[in-house]
Each structure stands twice: as C-alpha cells, then as structure tokens.
Amino acid sequence: MDFAEIEARSTIEEIDRIVAFIDAWCEAQALSDELRFKLHLVAEEFSMNAIMHGYRDREDGWIHIRLVAKPDALSLIFQDEAPLFDPLVEAATPDVTASVEERQVGGLGVHLVKEMTRFVGYRRDGQRNVLTADFDR
Amino acid sequence: MTLTINEENRDTVLVVSVSGRLDGVTSKTLDTHIGARIAGGSDRIVLNLSGVDYISSFGLRLVLVAAKKLNGPGRRFVVCGLKDNVRQVFSVSGFLSILTLTDTVDEAASAASS
DSSP, X not given: OEEEEEEEESSGGGHHHHHHHHHHHHHHHTOOHHHHXXXXXXXHHXXXXXXXXXXXXXXXXXXXXXXXXXXXXXXXXXXXXXXXXXXXXXXXXXXXXXXXXXXXXXXXXXXXXXXXXXXXXXXXXXXXXXXXXXXXX | OOXXXXXXXXXXXXXXXXXXXXXXXXXXXXXXXXXXXXXXXXXXXEEEEEEEEEEOHHHHHHHHHHHHHTOSTTOEEEEEOOOHHHHHHHHHTTXXXXXXXXXXXXXXXXXXXX
C-alpha cells in the first residue's frame, strides 16, 4: 500500500504547498489528469473549510492530509484539530436547477466533493475532525 | 499562487482572459477585478477560461456573482473555452444550463454584443 502525507498550518498560504504535494504524488503514481483534478478539488475544499469554518481563520492550527493508493481505489484522509465541525452536514444542499437570479451563492464545495468521490464520510475522533474520501481508479 | 488576467476590448464587449488555477485564493483576485470593471461601467463581459485547468467552488462562486451582476436588460455575461475538467465541475453544479457558454472567444464576443 503506497501512501504519502503532509502536515500544514491552518492558513491559506499553505494551499500552494498542498497543491505541490498532490502533484508530486500523482506524478509518482502515474494517475490520470481526471483523478489528479479530483484529488486537488477535494483537498482544497476540505482545507478551506477547515481554515475558514473549523479554525475560523485561526492560523495556529494544523491540517493533515494522507493519500493512500490501493489497487482499485484511492483514499484521501483529512484531519484537523478544530472544534467539532462536520462540513457534510453543515452545508446546505444547493438547488442546481435554480436560475441565475434565484441561485444562492455558496454551498457548492461539499456538493462538488460528493460528486467527485465514490464515498465521503466524517467522524469525530477524540479532538480531531476526520474526513475520508474514496475515489475509484 | 498562479493566475494571469489579460483584457481586451472588442467594441462594446470586454474580454477577460484568465490562465492558471481558480481556487480559494486566486478566485478572490479575479472576483475583485471583475467587480471593479462592472462598477466602472463594463456591462458586457466575456470570461475566457481557455487557460484555466482547475476550478473549485470558490471559482464557481465568482462566476455566479458576475452572472448575477450582469443579469438584466443591456447586460451580458458570457463564459467561453471550458476545458474538460472545468466543464465537468460546471456540469455537476448546474451551471451549464443557467449560463451563456460558447466554445470560442469569437462566439462569446458575438453573443455578448447582440
């Protein structure tokens, strides 16, 4: 089982480093552009959620991302130590059929994560929020 | 964080061409940029995304905000040049059916000037 992990501070300045980490791993695993795109998207949505809503812009927290490659699947496990925050429940389900006028701004991050993954789950583990996303490969 | 913004006036239409990533950081830059252009009187805008290979919910947000601001008589907002991964994000978010989209900048400029 191949895996890689990165720990970053809870600030948006770290997004660049997370992007580079995912690129390097996708390169090493020879993943398709589509899978690479999905991993970037899910990692960013989880990270931004934790930074903005979990830690509420407190910059001294940490976030941790672990990528795991199995023969038929990939997993992204995201952890932080922010107060209990389950983005999968907090986010309103967007009405994707509403017109431009009626369409609410926001709420699309979790929707995209659900669309891009085979499975996504949240659990509170002690002081940690743990999000797991699985992808078919 | 890499995002490049180029602009070109085509008669009454402002074409804003973007290259790079539209993520939680860079989307704010583009949102501020387009917001300033609209506030300055640009009411027909083409957003050319042919150089964009990544978009997250933050990029979608700025696109929707611009579409809302430019929704109305004499106002136009046209998006063009979606790459496959970007198109898929637009698709699952319902944006393909609510926005005016074209393949090329020429088609977009023409749609925005009509």
